[in-house]
Amino acid sequence: MQGAPHILIVDDHREIRELVARVLTKEGFRVSAAADGRAMHKALADGRIDLILLDLMLPGEDGLSLCRTLRAQSDIPIIMLTAKGDEVDRVIGLEMGADDYLPKPFGSRELIARIKAVLRRGGHERAEAAQTSKPKFYRFDRWTLDAGARALLRDDGVTISLSTGEYDLLMALVERPQRVLSRDQLLDIARGRSASAFDRAIDTQISRLRKKIEADPSNPTIIKTVWGGGYTLTPAVSVE
Numbered sequence: 654m655q656g657a658p659h660i661l662i663v664d665d666h667r668e669i670r671e672l673v674a675r676v677l678t679k680e681g682f683r684v685s686a687a688a689d690g691r692a693m694h695k696a697l698a699d700g701r702i703d704l705i706l707l708d709l710m711l712p713g714e715d716g717l718s719l720c721r722t723l724r725a726q727s728d729i730p731i732i733m734l735t736a737k738g739d740e741v742d743r744v745i746g747l748e749m750g751a752d753d754y755l756p757k758p759f760g761s762r763e764l765i766a767r768i769k770a771v772l773r774r775g776g777h778e779r780a781e782a783a784q785t786s787k788p789k790f791y792r793f794d795r796w797t798l799d800a801g802a803r804a805l806l807r808d809d810g811v812t813i814s815l816s817t818g819e820y821d822l823l824m825a826l827v828e829r830p831q832r833v834l835s836r837d838q839l840l841d842i843a844r845g846r847s848a849s850a851f852d853r854a855i856d857t858q859i860s861r862l863r864k865k866i867e868a869d870p871s872n873p874t875i876i877k878t879v880w881g882g883g884y885t886l887t888p889a890v891s892v893e
Contacts, residue, residue: 658703658772659683663693663719664734665711673706676761682768690714702729704772707751709735717749724750728803730771730817734759747857752817774821791827793888794875796866798827805866813865822858826876826886835883859884 660682664670670686677684685702687693689712696702705723709716720731733751747754752771755764791798795808803820805813815823825839836855859878863870877887 661702661705662686664708704730720749790893793890830886830890833879833882
């Protein structure tokens with residue numbers, strides 16, 4: 654259990670926290686729980702957390718605000734939990750930096766599958782291998798994507814924080830430069846599943862990436878939209 658992923662459940666309903674905790678513990682995860690944002694920050698300060706299950710509707714600071722704050726400070730994977738099923742809420746959650754979205758009520762199998770998929774995309778299962786393999790550096794325009802550290806570096810030395818979803822999407826693009834990739838292709842490559850995917854998830858992540866790497870996000874020159882086709886990374890990419 655010492656090396657098992659540590660999941661933090663943030664939900665103000667005690668019954669839900671206890672039920673989800675039992676399911677995750679049975680699956681072999683380590684589990685902590687918090688009823689609100691204050692308790693969440695305390696849990697994060699007390700030890701390493703590998704993934705956060707974050708309820709949208711919380712007393713005090715809501716889940717979307719907490720998600721935005723978390724993403725500004727770290728790249729811990731976040732799965733939003735909410736009773737709302739409207740696509741607008743899903744898009745807003747992704748815009749705030751969530752890596753996935755799971756509407757209530759949900760089954761234990763789907764929850765476990767989503768958690769494992771996000772952890773896998775976040776590199777949890779590849780962490781040990783990454784330490785022994787030579788990191789690759791993808792250089793394009795004024796940027797360097799460090800695959801070993803999962804970090805984006807600007808040519809002036811500044812490190813840009815990326816969420817798991819943003820990193821995976823950018824990696825999909827830099828590995829296939831100057832190729833047009835459809836939304837479906839990007840969903841399959843970057844998210845690792847397509848069962849509950851929706852096109853605007855990719856559009857949202859692309860918009861977030863542009864705000865971080867483009868000189869003028871409203872007139873992008875690095876990640877261009879190909880109308881009717883998808884997206885393409887226009888600069889040449891060198892790999893070291």
